[in-house]
Amino acid sequence: MSVLHTVNKSPFERNGLESCLRYVKKGSSVLLIEDGVYGALAGSASSNAVKGAMANVTVYALEADVLARGIKGKLMDGVKLVDYAGFVDLVTKHDTTSAWL
Amino acid sequence: MKFAVLVSEGPYTHQASDTAYNFCKAALDGGHEIGRIFFYHDGVNNATRYTVPPQDDRNIQQRWSKLQQEHQLDMVVCIAAAQRRGIMDEKEAKRQGLDGNNIAPGFHISGLGQLIEAGIEADRLVVFGD
Amino acid sequence: MATKKMLYLNRRAPYGSVYALESLEVVLIGAAFEQDVSLAFIDDGVFQLLKGQNTTAVGMKNFSPTYKALGDYDVRKIYVEKESLEARGLSREDLLDLTYEDENEGYAEKDSIQVVSRTDMAGIIEQNDVVFSF
Numbered sequence: 001m002s003v004l005h006t007v008n009k010s011p012f013e014r015n016g017l018e019s020c021l022r023y024v025k026k027g028s029s030v031l032l033i034e035d036g037v038y039g040a041l042a043g044s045a046s047s048n049a050v051k052g053a054m055a056n057v058t059v060y061a062l063e064a065d066v067l068a069r070g071i072k073g074k075l076m077d078g079v080k081l082v083d084y085a086g087f088v089d090l091v092t093k094h095d096t097t098s099a100w101l
Numbered sequence: 102m103k104f105a106v107l108v109s110e111g112p113y114t115h116q117a118s119d120t121a122y123n124f125c126k127a128a129l130d131g132g133h134e135i136g137r138i139f140f141y142h143d144g145v146n147n148a149t150r151y152t153v154p155p156q157d158d159r160n161i162q163q164r165w166s167k168l169q170q171e172h173q174l175d176m177v178v179c180i181a182a183a184q185r186r187g188i189m190d191e192k193e194a195k196r197q198g199l200d201g202n203n204i205a206p207g208f209h210i211s212g213l214g215q216l217i218e219a220g221i222e223a224d225r226l227v228v229f230g231d
Numbered sequence: 232m233a234t235k236k237m238l239y240l241n242r243r244a245p246y247g248s249v250y251a252l253e254s255l256e257v258v259l260i261g262a263a264f265e266q267d268v269s270l271a272f273i274d275d276g277v278f279q280l281l282k283g284q285n286t287t288a289v290g291m292k293n294f295s296p297t298y299k300a301l302g303d304y305d306v307r308k309i310y311v312e313k314e315s316l317e318a319r320g321l322s323r324e325d326l327l328d329l330t331y332e333d334e335n336e337g338y339a340e341k342d343s344i345q346v347v348s349r350t351d352m353a354g355i356i357e358q359n360d361v362v363f364s365f
Contacts, residue, residue, distance in 0.1 A: 001357050008117070008231070019242065019274055023353040034116045064123070084127035091225050092102050092133075098240065098356060099228035099364040101109070109250075109365070142253055142365075181256060213260040220361040221235055221264065228364045 003028040004094035007036040008101065011046040016100040018046070021053045031082070031090055032061040037069060042076040054078050062087060103134045105223035107216065109230030111146030112161035113154070118147050121229035122164055129172055137175045137219035138165075140208070142230070145183040148176075150205035162205050169207030176208045177215045236267045238359040241276035245294070246286065251279045252294050254365035259297070262304035269308040270301075271355060273315045280311065280326045280344070295327065302331030302343055309343045312352045 005024060009016040017032075017039045024030060030053065032039050039046055040061045050059060063081040066072050075081075082090065091097055106125060110117035125135055140147055152162045169176050178188060187203070190210050194202040204210065220226045239258055245251040261268065272280060279295070286293040301309070309329055316322060329343040347355065356362065 003357055003362075006227075008120075008229075015274065022349055023356055025353055025357055028357070033120055062120075084123045085131055087124055088128045088131050088133065091104070091227055096357075096360060096362060097225055097227050098362040099230065101228070101230040101242070101364050107363070141257075142249060182253060213257055214263065216257060216363075217237075217261040217264045217266070220237065220363070221233065221266065226361045226363070228362075230364065 001095035002093075004090050004097045005030045006097065006099045007032050007039060008034040008099070010035040010038040011049075012038065012044075018049065020100040021049055024053055024057045026056045028056075029058045029060060029090060029094060031087065032059070032065075032079075033087070034062075034065055037061045037065045037071065040066070040075045040079040041071060042074055047076055050076065051078075060086070060090065102224045103136045103222070104128055105136050105219035105226045106138045107226065107228045107230070108138060108140050108144040108147060109142040109228065111143040112152065114143075115231040117229040117231055118144070118161055119159075122161070122168070124227065124229070125168065125174075129168075135172070135174055136223045137177060137215065139216045139219055140176070140178045141182050141213075141216065143186065144230075145178045145186050145188045148178045148183070148188050148205050148208040149203045151203050166205050166207040174207070177211045177219075178204070178208050179216070180210050180212055183210055234266055235360040236358060237261070237269070237361045237363065238356065239268070239270045240356070240362055240364045241270065241272045241279060242274040243365065244275040244278040245284070246289065246291055250365045251276075252292075254363070255294060255297055257363065257365070258301070258306060259304060262306055265305075268306055269310060269355065269359070270306065271310045271312070271352065273312040273352060275319075277311055277315045277319060277321065277326075280329075281321070282325060282327055298327055298329055301329060305331070307331045307341075307343050308345070310345050310347050310352060310355055312349055313346050314349045316346065
């Protein structure tokens, strides 16, 4: 079964992203929302972990949260931006959703 | 598709309620169904009608009430969590001997079983918290 | 009503926030719905199951004895991640003894807690229809 993992915490404050990335399996996806979008920053302390995960899963970030935080020009390559409708689509396209609060 | 949504944080302190609202709105705009929105933990604080944010800020509670009215949503506040945090409807306030109630239009208070049932009946459960 | 595989994913320590207690309340209520229920404890969630909790001095309710009732509610699959225990200097012996009675084997008492590897935990998370995160 495919899982949409949502992460809403900055990886520099909490371990939600780090934890989540340990459990993602091929065919699943990670969606960064709220402060979780800081996990998509290029050249950061958590970039390598995210890049490593991208070999197996697609990483998305909620564009509204990216824009709100002024980091759109600082994201790593390969992270796909979605709007809220895209968030809804991702939920429908995966068998289940798991929130890493 | 039919969604169930769990909101686990109150308004303003965390973004969870905002994200949940934007998600629900997009789902409804996209022709999906929201079977139930369940408010738990501090999420029950979304249901007080006594919030008065500054005029240039969003009114999170009223936004939920309006969405409920527009789409006839089932918005349930957990009774145990609500009692801990002082969210009361008329019936509960009377039962507890309190001098008033504070629940906002469109929300109703019920048991945790409603959360489990929502999870069983929906195609997907989406959790918003902190 | 259809039967679904439901997972309660616990990642937070008790007392510092209410999530552990209110999650347990959902599990107890949810048991009445006769679904295929599992509990997972990872990261700081493993602290919920520690033996020897004493809340007298903080003036809060010690809800750790309630986990022992889970067996009576037919909640029999409690997965604890080995790596999360080890990262906190803990092992199985530090955790509560949680059991259930197996009606297929003369009501023999069996261990509800299974310590599993991170890899196994990834598979467990993936198997569920509904994941409640607290």
